[in-house]
Amino acid sequence: MxxxxxxxxxxxxxxxxxxxxxxxxxxxxxxxxxxxxxxxxxxxxxxxxxxxxxxxxxxxxxxxxxxxxxxxxxxxxTRRDMVSEAAALRGSVRLGVVPALLHSVATPVLSEVLAKSKAAQIQLTVKHSAELVRLVEDGKLDLALCFGVQHVAPNVACALVGHQRYQLVVRAGHPLLARRPSLQQLSQMGWLLPPSGVTLRAEIERMFSDAELGPLNVRIESDASATLLTPFILQGNLIGVLAEQALHPLSKEGLGALDVDLPALLGNVVIYYRRRAPSVGVVMDIRHRLEAQARSNLPA
The missing domain is CATH 1.10.10.10 (Winged helix-like DNA-binding domain superfamily/Winged helix DNA-binding domain)
Structure with missing residues (x-):
């Protein structure tokens, strides 16, 4: 046979x-x-x-x-596993990172690895979380540093390494910016949110459903980085969600955080990898370095 x-x-x-x-x-x-x-x-x-x-x-x-x-x-x-093993043996690591964690977590780690080993090669992919996890599932990435997603294939394992704090943001001059809006008022506005499969989106919608408020009026749903979509917020009355570290530079462009009496918006920061990860040291070394860097930079 x-x-x-x-x-x-x-x-x-x-x-x-x-x-x-x-x-x-x-x-x-x-x-x-x-x-x-x-x-x-x-x-x-x-x-x-x-x-x-x-x-x-x-x-x-x-x-x-x-x-x-x-x-x-x-x-x-098996073929995917062996491709990963061969790449790792050559010192090549296929890493995926979301834009929000590229500079604060991934860049310092990769700089250290490249300085330590002249043979190390990094294949870096920058995409949104759901796409990165799919690439790990398909054996096209060895590691993915991203935000938690709701559905993961059985062949993928993960390590929680911290949390990302988020703010609800609007343009300067937005009618809700000068006051502390209620959930009721927020629910009546238009929103710009990540896709429904992203954990952050589910957490936001859960706040409103727990308060028995109807589904949010999501005018724009996109898997692109939130920083790329700020023009939609700056030119209208949409409410968006932005990582805290990304808000400060954008505040100079006219973006502001809403003062809301709500629990802190936190997203899980996770490293995803296939359960049968390459057995040689370079992949494990980068994974452990990413975990340490994330835990030192992000809230526990």
Whole structure:
């Protein structure tokens, strides 16, 4: 039994045709038929029922089909693991970081690593949290330093390294800026928020739902860095959410924080990595350095 034979078997079932399976795999129809017959001979039972132009799996064929999917997934995961191992062995680390943590946490660590080792190579990806976690799940990143997301694949582990404080921000001259607005008043405004899968968004919406206020009027939802979207706030009456360290430089451009009587808005800062992370030291070294840097710079 070869993985390639199982792929052909899957193709016959998924296309309901030996001919289409042959086209999909680049083989002749007779070669596809021989592969299926070889599998049936190997297991000593029929795997497919053929008749009247219909191809259906037998119970044994259904079991083999399900196992073929599992084996294909395992083979793909194994290839990703070995790519990670090979890259780490060369001193290459694939790191993802959200923009808000790039300068305060990632930059000092990477500067230290590059100064320490002339062989170290960093493949740096800067994206929003949900996309970084997906890249870790797919084996395209070794580590991701970002904010907590709600849904993570079983093959991904994480380490909580601190919290990020946020402020509700509006433009200078906004009608709510000169007073302490209530939840009721905030709920009546338009908002600019991250996607619903981000934990911060869920925390904000939970405050209003707990107060039995309706869903927020989210006028703009974006997975881009909040600092890139401040023109929408500066040119209208939208309320946005910004990391504390990003607010100070933007205050000079006319952005201000609302004085609200609410619990502090905190987002989890997390390092995500695949459970079968590369076993050589460079990835683990950077991970531990990132953890230490984040814990020293961010609230516990």
């Amino acid at each position: 070869r993985l390639e034979d199982l792929e052909i078997f899957r193709a016959v079932h998924e296309t309901s045709s030996f001919q289409r399976a042959a086209q999909r795999s680049g083989l002749s129809q007779s070669a596809v038929t021989k592969i299926v017959r070889k599998l049936e001979d190997e297991f000593g039972m029929a795997l497919m029922e053929r008749g009247a132009g219909v191809i259906a799996l037998t119970p044994a064929g259904r079991t083999l089909y399900e196992r073929a999917i599992e084996l294909a997934d395992l083979a793909a995961a």
